[in-house]
Amino acid sequence: MLVAYHPAGIHLPELDLWLDPKEPVERAWISHAHSDHARGLHRNVLATPETLRLYRLRWPENEEIAQSLQPLRHGESLHLGPAKLTAIPAGHIVGAAQLLVEQAGERLVYTGDLKLMPPLCGTATEVARCDRLIIESTFGLPIFHFLTREEARARIAAFATATLEDGGVPVFLGYPLGRGQEIVEVLANAGIPCAVHGSIARFLPVYEAAGCRFPGWSPYEARNTRGKALVLTPSMRRGLEASGKDFRIAYVSGWAALDNARTRAGAEELIPYSDHAGFAELLTMARESGASRIDLVHGYTEPLARILRQQGFDACAPAAQVSRATDEEGE
Ligand SMILES: [Zn+2]
Incomplete structure (x- = not known):
C-alpha cells in the first residue's frame, strides 16, 4: 500500500484519500475534531458521527458541507475502491477514531491522536493488528508517564x-x-x-x-x-x-x-493526565499492533523512532511530516 507524506498531510494515492489533511482536498479522513486535524473545507469527509457533528460546528452557515459528510461509526466498515476502511476507537476525545485500511492482504492503521489507557469520558481504545502503523508521538519520551x-x-x-x-x-x-x-x-x-x-x-x-x-x-x-x-x-x-x-x-x-x-x-x-498516550502506552501500542513498519508523526518523532529501532522495530519519522507543538485546542 502506497503512503506519501506531504506538508499538507498523509496521502494514500491508490485511494486518493488524505489522512487529517491541513489543506482542502477531494477526500479526507478526519480522525477527530481538534483544529489541527479537522481543518479545511474538503469535498468529501469521512469521520465518525461525533467528529462530523463537531466539524459542522465550524461552518454553521455552510449548507454545501452537509452533502459531503460520510459517517463511519466506531467498529463499522465501508469499501473505498479496492480497500476496506474500518473506524476503531482512539480514546482521545469524543468521536476520535483510528482508521484501519485493508487492501490486497495488507493492513495499515493510522491512529490520529491516541490514548491507550481508558479516558475519563468516552470509549477506550482498541489495538488493531496491522502490518504498518502510523502513530502519533506527541509524548514520545520516557519522562511522560501519566495518571490513570x-x-x-x-x-x-x-x-x-x-x-x-x-x-x-x-x-x-x-x-x-x-x-x-x-x-x-x-x-x-x-x-x-x-x-x-x-x-x-x-x-x-x-x-x-x-x-x-x-x-x-x-x-x-x-x-x-x-x-x-x-x-x-x-x-x-x-x-x-x-x-x-x-x-x-x-x-x-x-x-x-x-x-x-x-x-x-x-x-x-x-x-499529569493526558488525552494522549504516554511513553509506555506508545511502546505497548507498537508491540501489540504486531506492525513490521512503524511511522511516527507529530511530537517527539525522531527520539521515539530511535528508541523503537533500538528495541528491534522498523521505525522512522517521515521527513516531510512537520512536527507539531500545542495548539489552542489540544495538547
Ligand atoms: Zn487531538
Whole structure:
C-alpha cells in the first residue's frame, strides 16, 4: 500500500484519500475534531458521527458541507475502491477514531491522536493488528508517564474540595474540546458545584449524546465565583491573576509531567493526565499492533523512532511530516 507524506498531510494515492489533511482536498479522513486535524473545507469527509457533528460546528452557515459528510461509526466498515476502511476507537476525545485500511492482504492503521489507557469520558481504545502503523508521538519520551483515569479523578476532586474548604476558588484550565469536558464530568459527578466557561460548555451536548453525564453544572459568571470550582480555558489565566481574588489554579495536562510545568502554567497543583498516550502506552501500542513498519508523526518523532529501532522495530519519522507543538485546542 502506497503512503506519501506531504506538508499538507498523509496521502494514500491508490485511494486518493488524505489522512487529517491541513489543506482542502477531494477526500479526507478526519480522525477527530481538534483544529489541527479537522481543518479545511474538503469535498468529501469521512469521520465518525461525533467528529462530523463537531466539524459542522465550524461552518454553521455552510449548507454545501452537509452533502459531503460520510459517517463511519466506531467498529463499522465501508469499501473505498479496492480497500476496506474500518473506524476503531482512539480514546482521545469524543468521536476520535483510528482508521484501519485493508487492501490486497495488507493492513495499515493510522491512529490520529491516541490514548491507550481508558479516558475519563468516552470509549477506550482498541489495538488493531496491522502490518504498518502510523502513530502519533506527541509524548514520545520516557519522562511522560501519566495518571490513570481513577487517579486523575481522585486528584481533581481532592484539589477542588480542599480549596473550597479553605475558602479559595479552585480553577481548572482545560482546552475547549476534550480536557474541559472531562474535568466538568469529574467535578459534576463528584457533587462539586462547578461553573463552566461557554467555550467549553458549548461542546457538552456532543459528549452527552455519546453517553457522558454532567449533573448540576452552571455557566461561568466572573462576578459569581464563590463556592464553585471554575472550569476555564488556558487563555483566561492572566485575567484571573489580575483580579486579586484567591484563585488557585490546577493544571491538568500531559505537560504537567515536566519539571518546569508549575512555572510555565502558573499553577499550584500539577495533575499529569493526558488525552494522549504516554511513553509506555506508545511502546505497548507498537508491540501489540504486531506492525513490521512503524511511522511516527507529530511530537517527539525522531527520539521515539530511535528508541523503537533500538528495541528491534522498523521505525522512522517521515521527513516531510512537520512536527507539531500545542495548539489552542489540544495538547
Ligand atoms: Zn487531538
